[in-house]
Amino acid sequence: MDAGGGSTSVRGNRGAGRLARFWARRGNRTAVVGALLLLPVVAAFILVIAGPLARGVILGFYRVQQITMNTRFVGLGNFERVLGGTQFWNALWITLQYTVGGLVLQMVLGVGVALLLNQHFHGRALARSLAIFPYLLPIVVATTVWKWLLNPNYGIFNTMLTDVGLISQPIGWFSEPDLALGSVILVSTWRVFPFVVIAILGRLQNIPRQLYDAAATDGASAWSQFWDITLPQLRSVLIITVFLRFIWDFNDFNTIALLTGGGPAEATLTLPVLIYQLGFGQHQLGLAAAVADLTLILLSVLFVLYFWMTKPLGDQR
Amino acid sequence: MSRMRRRLIRTWALTVAAWLFVLAVSFPLIWMLASSFKSPTEITAVPPRLLPDALYLGNYEALFAGDFWRWFMNSIIVASGTVVIVIVLGTLGAYSLTRFSYPGQKATSTAILFTYLFPSVLMLVPLFLIIVELRIMNTYWALILADMTFAMPFSLWLLRSYFLSVPLQVEEAAMVDGASRFACFFQIVLPQVMPGIISTGIFAFILAWDDYLFASVFTTTAEMKTLPVGIARYANELNAEWGILMAASVSVTVPVLVLFAFLQRRLLPDLNAGAVKA
Known part of the structure; x- marks a missing residue:
């Protein structure tokens, strides 16, 4: 999952530098102690992340025997097979559809709901908690519930749609090749749009009230206030949100594996x-x-693009 | 007067719109809860009704009589094991990254962020080989090792920002007064970042609790399954009962909700307020 976290106060930042200098003055020994404290973490990183990652990269150049796990170097053979076939390109295309389709829906819905929940209305606090509820659900719960809602035999959605006459007979939302990808995108959007709401709402609450007051005094309409004040203020959080959601949706295994397993007939094979x-x-x-x-x-291309477009996130120190 | 009226109408219109939306978004959850209390005949009744006639507990009884508790314990053990390891390492690392200065620090922080965004599925194949070689396939250790790949960068990143947000005046004063760094860490730093450590631990627990990918590949027998894998496999069985599945879904969600509720209360009090005043 991908929950957000604590914030970094400016004071804490400057303080850390000051204390570091304070200790640095006590000699180089402190630097060594500090680096030694990091050692277990670095070791664990190499063991469970960097090591396997490097191994995975290298493995792309090998053939692995099924039972014995013996490896044999095959050069670019695997890549030729993958890039020469249709399956990879098909999966890439579906992944892009899944990612971009979901992203557009999540952003539109997320920003819209954040704007709505930022207004004054009755029961706002409770409404806010309930609206972000889907994001807190374990993924297996979200997918199981939707499989039940969209079940062709007894699912409530098919019943409701046939009752109002929108469809003449129940539909297999996840088993029709033409519908499966759209259904999967809808479920994923329902589950993760609250992430966008949380991010945008947090920023909305920090836009200075005076900006709107001044605009209102100048006679600016609600629309122009949105375009000229709200949207520019949201710019940076929108960029980060789009970036994170793109990466997470591009690599989303769970939603699709649990809903369709990639089927029917590779229709959702990302x-x-x-x-x-x-x-x-x-x-x-x-x-x-x-x-x-x-x-x-x-992904690396995407990372480079992002860091090139914005200031590095990691530059807080 | 008419202005006030307009505002009143606006507020009520917004209230109706917002709550209609919230209800629509929550409907799947309401349906999940209602279905979990329906008898098999009510579940497949046409047309379906929102609420069950009577509170039918048979789904929960059947669920708890099966493998549920076994899977529940597996999930608890794996998630707790991951959290303990990750928090100990993360606290050390965050302390080192925020309270000392040495070359390569910034690069380390950037690397952590990069791995935090890194997709788990790319680690699947190499982790599989390593787990086979270590002969820990189908054990808790395999799952803890795998879950560390996402829980560790996440926790370290979060803890680092908690450590950065704790003001340093108290630490500085203690150091000037001649306190050892050891005493300083345990008596001043640790109590101040404790809320951050607890929150991070809870987040990491929820992440591990939610893992389906690794648990589905690195467990091979029924008694080693975690809850997400157990439920997903049961859902794919031909004679799976939706009532039991919904009861299982409710039962997996409840611990997560309790943790989030705890988190919300926990994050509020500001332990530093008193300490920095002087």
Whole structure:
């Protein structure tokens, strides 16, 4: 999951630098002690993250025997097979549809709901907690509940839609090749739009009231207040939110694996699900690693683009 | 007068709109809760009714009589194990990153952020090989190791910002007064960041509790399944009962909600307020 966290106060930042200097004056020994304290963390990072990551990258160049797990170097063989076939490109296209489609819906819905929940109305505090509820649900719960809601035999949605005459007979939302991707996007949007709401609402509450008062005195309409004050103030949080959601949706394995498993007939087979199927459905670990490598390259391009567009997030120190 | 009236109408219109939306968003959850208390005949009744005629507890009884508690304990053990390891490492690391200065610090912080955003599915294949080689397939250790890959960068990043947000005057004063760094850490720093540590621990617990990807690949027997895997596998069985599935969904959600409620209360009090005044 992807919950947000604590904030960094400016005072704390400056204080940390000051204390660091204070200790630095006591000699270089403190620097050594500080670095030593980091050692277990660095070791754990290498063991469970950097090591496996490097191993995964290298594995893309190997063929892995199914039972013995013996590896044999095959050069670019895996990549040729992956890039030469249609499955990878198909999965990339579906991943982009899933990511961009979901992103647009999440952002529109998220910003709209944040603006709504920022207004004064009765029971606002309770409404806010309830609106972010789907985001707190375990993923397996969210998908199980939606499978039940959209169930072709007894699902409430099909019953309601047939009752009002929108559809003539129950629909298999996750089993129709034309509908499956759209259904999966809708479920994912329902689950994660509250993340956008939380991010935007937090920023909305910090826009200085005076800006609106001044605009109102000048006779600015509600629309122009939104375009000229609200939107520019939201700019940076919007960029970060789009970036994070893009990465997380691009790599979302759980939602699709639990709802459709990539089917029907590869209609929802995104790159993460393809990695899983190649590796653990077909026991082609080398091919799976090659797809993972290609995904990693795509992601790195995205990271570079983001850091190039904005100031680095990690530059808080 | 008419202005006040307009405002009143506006408030009520907003109230209706907001609550209609909230109800629509919450409907799947209401339906989940209602379905979990319906008997098998009511579940498949056409047309379906929102509320059950009587509170039917059979789904929960069947659920708790099955493998539920076994999976529940597995989930608890894996999530707690992950949290303990990750919090000890993260506290050390955050203290080092925020209270000392040495070369490579900034690069380390950026690396943590990068790995925090890093997708789990890319680690799946290499982790699988490592787990096979370590001969810990289908054990708690396999899942703890795998969950560390996302819980550790997340916790370290969060703890680092908590450590940064704690004012340093008290620490400085103690150091000037000649307190050892050891005493300083345990008596001054740790109590001040404790709320942050607890919150981070809860977040990490929820993350691990929610893991489906790793648990589905790195467990092979029924008795090692965690709750998400157990429920997902049961949902795919042909004779799966929706009433029991909804009861299971409610039961997995409740601990998460309790933790979030605790988190919300926990985050409010500001322990520093008193300490910095002087």
